[in-house]
Amino acid sequence: MNIIVVGLSHKTAPVEVREMLAVPESRLGEALNRLCAYPGIKEGVLLSTCNRVEVYAVVDEMESGYTRVQEFLADTHLSLSSEQLTPHLYWHGGDHAISHLFRVAASLDSMIVGEPQILGQLKDAFEVALAHKASGVILNKLVKKAISVAKRVRTETKIAEMAVSVSYAAVELAKKIFSNLSEKTVLLVGAGEMAKLAARHLINNGVRHIMITTRDPHGALELSRRFNGVPVPFDEFRREMAEADIVLCSTGAAHYLIRAEDVQRAIRLRMNRPIFLIDMSVPRNIDPTVGTIANAFRFDIDDLEMRVEQNREERLREAAKAERMVEEEVGVVRQWLKSLEVTPTIVALRKRAEEIKQAELEKSLSRLGNLSPQERGLIEGMASAIVNKLLHGSLVTLKTEANSASGSLFIEAAKRFFNLDDETTSGRTEQLPNTGGQSDAHQPDRPVPVAGRSGPERASAQDMPDEET
Numbered sequence: 001m002n003i004i005v006v007g008l009s010h011k012t013a014p015v016e017v018r019e020m021l022a023v024p025e026s027r028l029g030e031a032l033n034r035l036c037a038y039p040g041i042k043e044g045v046l047l048s049t050c051n052r053v054e055v056y057a058v059v060d061e062m063e064s065g066y067t068r069v070q071e072f073l074a075d076t077h078l079s080l081s082s083e084q085l086t087p088h089l090y091w092h093g094g095d096h097a098i099s100h101l102f103r104v105a106a107s108l109d110s111m112i113v114g115e116p117q118i119l120g121q122l123k124d125a126f127e128v129a130l131a132h133k134a135s136g137v138i139l140n141k142l143v144k145k146a147i148s149v150a151k152r153v154r155t156e157t158k159i160a161e162m163a164v165s166v167s168y169a170a171v172e173l174a175k176k177i178f179s180n181l182s183e184k185t186v187l188l189v190g191a192g193e194m195a196k197l198a199a200r201h202l203i204n205n206g207v208r209h210i211m212i213t214t215r216d217p218h219g220a221l222e223l224s225r226r227f228n229g230v231p232v233p234f235d236e237f238r239r240e241m242a243e244a245d246i247v248l249c250s251t252g253a254a255h256y257l258i259r260a261e262d263v264q265r266a267i268r269l270r271m272n273r274p275i276f277l278i279d280m281s282v283p284r285n286i287d288p289t290v291g292t293i294a295n296a297f298r299f300d301i302d303d304l305e306m307r308v309e310q311n312r313e314e315r316l317r318e319a320a321k322a323e324r325m326v327e328e329e330v331g332v333v334r335q336w337l338k339s340l341e342v343t344p345t346i347v348a349l350r351k352r353a354e355e356i357k358q359a360e361l362e363k364s365l366s367r368l369g370n371l372s373p374q375e376r377g378l379i380e381g382m383a384s385a386i387v388n389k390l391l392h393g394s395l396v397t398l399k400t401e402a403n404s405a406s407g408s409l410f411i412e413a414a415k416r417f418f419n420l421d422d423e424t425t426s427g428r429t430e431q432l433p434n435t436g437g438q439s440d441a442h443q444p445d446r447p448v449p450v451a452g453r454s455g456p457e458r459a460s461a462q463d464m465p466d467e468e469t
Contacts, residue, residue, distance in 0.1 A: 001042060001058050001059065001060065001138070002059050002060070002061065002062040002065060002093060002094070003058055003093065003094060003097045003098060003138065003142070003337075004056075004057050004059055004062060004065050004066060004069070004091065004092065004093045004097050005054055005055065005056045005057075005091070005092045005093075005100050005101065006054070006055050006057075006066055006069040006070060006073065006089060006090070006091050007047075007052060007053055007054030007055060007073075007089065007090060008021070008052065008053060008054075008085075008088045008089050008090065009051055009052035009053075009054070009090075009109070010051040010111050011109075012088045012089070012090060013088035015050075017080075017085075017088055018050070018051070018052070018053060020076075020079075020080050021048075021053040021073055021076050021077060021080070021085075022048050022049075022050070022053060023048040023053070023076065024048075028046060028048070028125070028128045029128060029131065029132045031046055031076070032044055032045075032046055032128065032129060032132045032134040033132060033134070034072065034075070035055065035057070035069075035134065038068040038069075038071070038072060039064075039068065040059050040060040040061060040064055040065055040068060041057050041058075041065065041068055041069070042057075042058045042059065042060065042136065043057060043135055043136040043138060043139045044056065044057045044058075044129065044134045044135070044139070045057075045125055045126060045129040045134065045135055045139055045143060046125060046128075046129070046134075047104070047121065047122060047125045048125070049117075049118065049121050051110070051111055052104070054104070055069045056097070056101060056139060056142070056143075057069055057139075058136065058138045058139060062093050066091050066093075070082055070085065070086070070089065073085060073089075095330055095334060098142060098330050098333055098334075099326055099327070099330050101142060101143070101146045102145075102146050102149045102150075102326045102329060103323075103326055104122065104146075105118065105119055105146035105147060105149060105150040106119075106149055106150045106153040106154075106159075106325075106326065107119070107150070107159070107160075108153075108319055108322055108323065108326070112164055112165075113159065113164075113315050113316070113319050114159040114160040114162075114164070114318075114319075115160070116154075119147065119150045122143070122146065122147065122150075123147060126143045126147075129143075138337075138340075141333070141336065142333065145329065145332075145333055148329075149326060149329045152325060152329075153322040153325055153326075156321070156325070157318040157319075157321045157322050157325075158314070158315075158318050159315055159318040159319055159321075159322055162310075162311030162312075162314050162315055164308055164311050164312050164315060165197075165308065166194055166198075166280070166301065166304045166305060166308055167194050167195075167197035167198040167200075167201055168198075168201050169304045169307045169308050169311070170198040170202075170248070170278045170280075170299070170304060171198060171201040171202055171205055172307070173278075173297075173299060173304075173307065174202065174246055174276055175205070177274060177276050177297055178245060178246075178274075178276070180206070181202065181205050181206040181207050182206040182207070182208060183208075184207055184209070184246060185207075185209040185210070185211065185243055185244050185245050185246070186199060186202055186209070186210045186211070186244065186245070186246045186247075186248060187210075187211045187212075187213070187232070187237065187240065187241060187243075187244035187246070187247045187248070188211070188212045188213070188223070188227075188229070188248050189213055189237060189247065189248065189249040189250070189251060189257065189258075189285070190213075190214055190249060190250045190251030190252075190253075190281070190285070191214050191216075191219055191223060191250070192250025192251065192252075192280055192281065193250075194250060194280045195248045195249065195250030195278075195280045196223070196250075198248055198278065198280070199227060200227070202246065203227065207246075209229075210227050210228070210229035210230070211229060211230050211231075211232045211237075211240060211243070211244065212224050212227065212229045212230070212231055212232065213231070213232040213233065213234050213237040213240075214234060214251075215234050215251075217231070220232070220234075238258070238262045238265075238266075241258075241262065241265075241266040241275070242265070242266040242269035242270050244266075244275065245273075245274075245275060245276065246275075246276045246277075246278070247275065247276070247277045247278065248278050248280065249277070249278065249279050249280065249281055249285045249286055250280040250281050250285075251281055251285055252281075253281070253283075253285055254283050255283070255285075256284070256285060256286065256287045257285045257286070258277065258285065258286045258287065258290065259287045259290075260287050260289045260290050260293060263275065263277070263290045263293055264293055267293065267294075267295050267296060272294070272295050273295070274295045274296070274297060275295065275296055275297070276297045277290060277297065277298045277299070278298075278300075278304070279298065279299070279300040279301065280300075280301055280304070281301075282301060284300055284301075286298060286300070288300070339399070342398050342399060342410075342411055345398065345411050345414050345415060345420065346395055346398060346399070348415075348420045349391065349394070349395070349414065349418055349420060350391070352418060352419070352420060353387045353390075353391055354387070356387075357383050357384065357387050360383070361379070361380060361383050364379070365379065394414065397410065398410055398411065398414055
C-alpha cells in the first residue's frame, strides 16, 4: 500500500479555484464516501479550509492513486475539468506525503507561519473521517502523529508567540507597557479597519473598558454597541483622553488631531501615569513630537510594520527548528511503517512452524499409545520450545533489519528460506504501505495525466456547492 496526498493551496491556486473545490462540513461525510468508492483507494481524509483542499489517502498503487484522487477533486465541481485543475495541484507520496501532513499540522505550510487554526481544522477533518470509517489503521496513526508533532512544535519553539499582523503588534506593544490589560481603558478615535481590529484584539486580551469617537455620531454609537463601549462626542475626545490608558487613532484626516499639548494636559490630569498612543493613520493623526513627552509612548504605522517584520524573521528562525522536528518525526513513522511491512512475513512464518509442529506431534503421539496428560504436556512443551528457539534468531533479525535499507531483501530471503509464497502473506500485505521515501514524491511540475473519470457515478452538480461556505 502507498501513502499519498493530492491537493492545492494558497500557494498554487487562486481563491476562485479553491472555493470551487471547497467542501462544507455538512458535505464532508458524503465526499469521503465518494472518495473511498474509487478503485484502489483504501483510506482517506479530506482537509478543506479557505486556504487549502487536500486529500490524504492510502492507495493500492501510487500513480493510479494520484489519478483517482484527481478525478475525485474534479468531480467535486463538475464545471472544472481535470485539465483546468492539474496546473494548480501538487502530488506527494511516501515520506514526502508524511512530511507534508506534519508541516501542515504544525502551520509551517500556512499563509501565516505559526497560526493556530489549521490544527483545529485538521482535527475536525479527522473526526469526520473516523465517523464515516474512511480512515483506517495507517491514516489513524499518521494523523494522530501529525497532531502530536504540531503540539511538540508549539511547546518547543516560539513559532506562535510573535505578532505578525499590524493590529496584533499594537496589542503586543501594549502588553509590554501595561503587563495587565484587564483594568485599562481604550479610546478609539476614528473607524479605520486596522484600529477596529486592534481594539478587538485588545478586548480579547482582557480590556474591558472602551470609549469610541468618530466624526459621525451614528457611527460612534454603532461601534459602541459592537464593542460594548461608551460613545464620546468627537469635539470632546481630547478632554476624555485623561481617562484613557491606550489611544488608538485611525481617521481620514489630513492633519494632526492629537498634538503635544493635548497629551501633556492628559498626563498632568493622569498624575503622570503612562499613556500609550498608536497612530494607524496615513497621513499621521498624532504629532510625532508626542514621543518626546515623559510617560507618553507613541508608535505609528511604520513602527508597527517594523515590529511585525522583526517578528516574521524570528518566526522563520523558529520555523527552521520546527522543520528539523518534522524530519525527525517522519523518521519515527518510517520505522513504524517498515515494521508493518515485516509483520505478515513473521505471522506467516510462525503459522508455518506451528503447522509443522502440530503435524509432527500428531504423528509421534499416535505412535506412543496411551500417555498421561502430564506426559503429553511435556512432549508438546518440548516441541514448542524447539520451534521457538529455532525461530528466535530469524525473527529478531527480521525485526531489526526491517528498518534498514536492505529490509525488503531480508523479508524476501525469509520467504524463500522458509517456503512462504506470496499467497501465504498476501492476506496481510495488502494492508501495508509503501515506504519508498524521497523517490515517491511528486511535485507540481510532474502532472499526472487523467485518462477519464472512472470513479463512482454519484457526483453531480448538486453533490457539492459551487462556493465555499
